[in-house]
Amino acid sequence: MSDKSLDCSDLDQYMGKPIAPAKMKEPLHNNDIRRWVQAMHYPNLMHYDHDFAAEGRYGRIVAPQSFAVGVDDGHGAGPACVGCIPDSHLIFGGDEWWFYGPRIFGGDEITNEKVPFDYAVKQTGFAGPTCFQRGDNNYYNQNGDFIAKQRSTAIRYARDSAVEMGSMDNTEDPVWTAEELKELETKKYEYIKMMHELGHGKRYWDDVKVGDELPVRIIGPHSVASFTTEWRAYLFTIWGGTHRPGMDMASFGFTEEFAGHENDPVMERDNPEWTDGAYFGPSRGHLFPEWARRVGMPRGYGYGASMGAWILDYLAGWAGEWGQVVHSKASYRGPAFTGDITIMQATVTDKTVDDEGRNIIQVDYKMRSQTGTVMATATAEVELPTR
Template sequence: MNDKTLDCSDLDNYMGKPMQPARMKEPLHNNDFRRWAQGMHYPNLLHYDTEFAAESRFGRLVAPQSFPVATDDGHGAAPACVGAIPDSHLIFGGDEWWFYGPRIFHGDSLINERVPTGYSVKDTKFAGPTCFQWGDNNYYNQDGDYIAKQRSTAIRYRADLAREMGSTDSEEEPQWSDEDIAKLEDEKLDYIKTLHALGHDKRYWDDVNVGDELPKRVFGPHSIASFTTEWRAYLFTIWGGTHRRTDLDLEALGFDPNMAGHENDGVMERINPELTDGAYFGPSRGHLFPRWARYIGMPRAYGYGASMGAWIIDYLAGWAGEWGMVVHSNCSYRGPSLSGDVTYQSAKVIDKFVDEDGRHLIQVDSKMFNQNGTTMATAKAEIELPKKSD
């Protein structure tokens, strides 16, 4: 393409029409929860330590609240990526989550019912004409219990324009001394100690005040190894683990030919599964290979948008403890986690109230940023906490 337009005319054919649902092939296992907690850098004993979990209110291991996205076959992107946009690529732009109460345990089976909902085209400094596309993911368990809704935002753009507009600047990774790493490890441990300190106790709504700040969380430096660990925590990346879609054709979606490939292709999975799991070929390889990251407009290897949404939910859920629950989180992604960078999270209580359903809620503003103070994501969320008996 020689012009600087983005043809989104095909998208109207798909809005509001349900897609094929996402389904795993076997019931979930405790090790799926452990792998997810490990991949998301979330050392909460409730999700991986059998003895600790047995003494909890659940009496057993329970999945992190962020886990539903791990049971999708495309980390929530599918309903936000329908219709052809020629010579395009996709990155995540944000997630809004609603949680309805039921938790996920060993033996459960989840299904994700998906509906594309809308789109808007705007001009951006990143890639010129850019399509922001939305879709809903509705997660249910085998009993029909409504677990969560994820409203995803995908950003679809032309990679050639992103390269032309200089998005690949800052290709060099920052260097961390042994002293720097030691300090980071101390900061990580300080955060982990706050999880241990709460233990199985309740964090009461009564004891939280507007203006309170949550403990700062840190993880990194990110690397291709850590991004690979993240990717492998998504269950759809396991060969044969998902009922693959029959309505997915990345070339038909208009993906850049060098990035389309056979990701999630059930036919190719039986022939050569390495072409289908997203790590080596196809649109996801930009995360793990610096050459392909630069090709689609990123300066170097980078993390996954759906992981950033999980980091936010985990951070808030860990603070709430096992008796609390994140009921809503609206996350906007401003920039990726790049290899060599460190991610920090902070949050501040901005309101506390009782809603029309009688729930005692804490509202927080949360921020994710790197070692330079560059904002990576922002979120506003509501967290339900127990009320002391009168």
């Protein structure tokens, strides 16, 4: 266990104080929603097929509940990483979501009000002293309707400690045979077929039983190409699309080689490639194995915000267009690595009617890789219609 200290003294001054809100420069377009579900491997016709959506509950294409994080200026991490921790890096540690009913459509203008919440320092086997910092993202539309609250957890750690303690045994992608890949595609289609079979129909609360298992969802094998596709679906990664907050990444304590100019509005006008986390700055470890190893990861790895989206999409796809996720609390134990697949399963643990009179199904969720390594766990409440 590393005995190095982690200086978090600068964080106190930011807790509970709102920071610059996030807002795109132009209204959302249906193609923004289509790009999102394509990147998140979520072929739900309600979110990309014009004709199918026109016959459904909303009469038009509707964004998935997971899309809210895609219209932030930093995939939900902003209020969870304010303050300087010298010579540090961060990864996502989890998300808690509350959804209040309003949905996102093309033409909407979403504002995210961001407020740092709290932090705690704990010892971990990954990097020794580690800061678990939380911040709230409050998403509103142009009418002031409160869409959702996202409480994100950032795991902030001393970069050198993570490199020193990290396992570098699995630096190569696993190899899949043609037969294995064909079998994977068959298994992946089972979840898609479930959505097709439900169509515009209702999944009734009355018919669900405690102990029921939700259909398995599989995505992957992940690759630098798939992670890049995900990155490009976050609207803040598009040049000129966001009212940039002007964050100074070095002031957060990122090491010089990772700080860069991500989200720098001045540099975006001068040399926008330097502001793009895919190439420079704290996000490039996801797509470049050499840089991944410099922050304690053995090879290219996925985005925590995408993992959160996979969970919400999985539950919402099962619930159907007449149901919705009302609350989810997820803990991320390890990222998706290139070459791996992600397997999602959930079990119904309770049926209740809540204080608001909503008919709720509670589930326990687990995300794992093909080796059985647990990547994330969650509990969630899903509202379903009744007969």
